[in-house]
Amino acid sequence: MTAWLVASALGVLTACGVWLCLRARTFDVVLGLTLLSYAVNVFIFVMGRLSFEAPPIVRPGVPATLAYYADPLPQALVLTAIVIAFAMTALVLVLALKSRFVNDSDACDPVLPDAGTPAKRPPE
């Protein structure tokens, strides 16, 4: 039952993330990327198998096999993944804002004001 719940939650998150990523406005895409990274983070966690009341640290007297413990490695991996995804979301938000003000549009594919003619660039 738990596995079914987690799996369907992952599916819904990913589907929403993909759908939002395919939209034409930067804000939707940023939200989509966020949902996608949530789905990925839960997926990483689940790859260590679902376990209840099992600590990730070896206790004296308990055999050191995964039957008695939660796998600690995915927990370490997911921390790294969360940090990176967070930083990248911040970056893409800044970029989206800058794009919004430079191009006066929040489209992912803004029509550049001087489309077709070469852009001005200061001489080197």
Add this chain to the structure above:
Amino acid sequence: MSAPWLVVPVVLPLLMTAVMLLCERWRPSWQLPLSLLSTLLLLAVAVALVRVADTETIAVTLVGNWKAPFGIVLVLDRLAAMLLLLTAVVALASLLASVTLARRGPHFQAFFQIQLAGLNGAFLTGDLFNLFVFFEVLLIASYALLLHDAGARALRAGMHYVIINLVGSALFLLAATLLYGVTGTLNFADLALQLQQLPAHDQGLAQAAGLLLLVVFGIKAAVLPLGFWLPATYGAAPGPVAALFAIMTKVGFYGVVRTSMLLFGAGEAALTGWGAEAIFALGIFTVAFGAFSALSSVRLTTLIGSLVLVSTGTLVGASTLGEPALAGALFYMVHSTLAMALLFLLVHAIGLQRGAIEDHFAVGPAVAQPVLLGSLFVVGAGAAVGLPPLAGFVGKVLMLSATVNAPGAAWFWTALLGSGLLALYVLARAGSLVFWNTQPATDTAAPLSWPSAAGITVLLVASLAWMVLADPATRFATATARQLAQPGLYIDAVLQTAPVPPPGKEH
């Protein structure tokens, strides 16, 4: 063999970044010398590492002194050494050429060094999760470099580049952890062993993970249908940065080779050699797409970006056709990366002399130095197409002669020769449009600046050196392909490296 100095190519640029950022406020003029020093040191280290790799040993560093497969390992085989040297050479040229560009905003040199740390780390790391981390390091630096002094066009291309790479990162994490869930390890060597002994009911999951990895590396290498971002992005990047990015598609190629030759290449198991046909077909399609994209380009930078696609497709296609073809591809990879970087720098210089029309194929002011830039363009174009006497010709001959009897020979020969012909036509047309179909030069056009000249010189010398050293270079590439075809060597080297005993307990 344990070799603690393998951390140098990663740690040195990061250390320099820290120093640069610390003294940025009160000694801004120190940034360039520090960055240059770091890049020159990296070049020296890369030469030393190539010599180490040439002794048939695979050097391994156990970071944190845990025995593999636990802990983090750095592995130096011939492929990694080759790519480290190539990165260092292209980085030196790009750094010299970007001297003026770097002054237009803060932190350029810091991001440049972080980019180098990420590239070197990606080539050296021996486990999948650290490959992901180093990918992120090099990507976040590349976002900053791409958008350094960015206008509206670069901003739009940068947005696309960032978004597609973020989706790629998400897929990479899915693939890496899926493999962990199936095999219980992330170490390349251990993964290769575990994948051989995989029970039948888990093989589908492993294949799914392998395909996800192919998508991720396909995005980086810009393999069709994931490569549409490349011509626009490289076209919008400042010239010196685009030159550095010439090495970035090779990271994707490296990933494809590492995954297919090591993870899915070891032993005689059910998954061995799996997926090679698909990779071959994608490579050929990429060549075709790149050639037609070059044909339809309206400016020089997107034209060169399309030629990068052709070169990537050739490499990816050839890498699946057996050991001699892979050797040819590796030889060709070095040459084509240098040629592409050279062309990016050159096109940047040409664009600066043509006033507002830049590098568009339209009637505009003539360049101020038609003889110098024109001759350089002929050399660069010849190198990109693979005309003799430059090394690209040798690389193409190696690949063609190795695939005479290969199953996909007809496709591969058609793609390689046809794309070469198209590239020749496109570059000849571009050259005549830019250099001959002109109005009088503007008075304001400055002559070739010394940073651009220095970068171009470095790349020219490197291309010529690769041509002169074709014999040892071919032997190195052949030995690299042989080493890659025997994944057992890599696996044994990593798993049999013993941790250093703690001090005081030695006898």
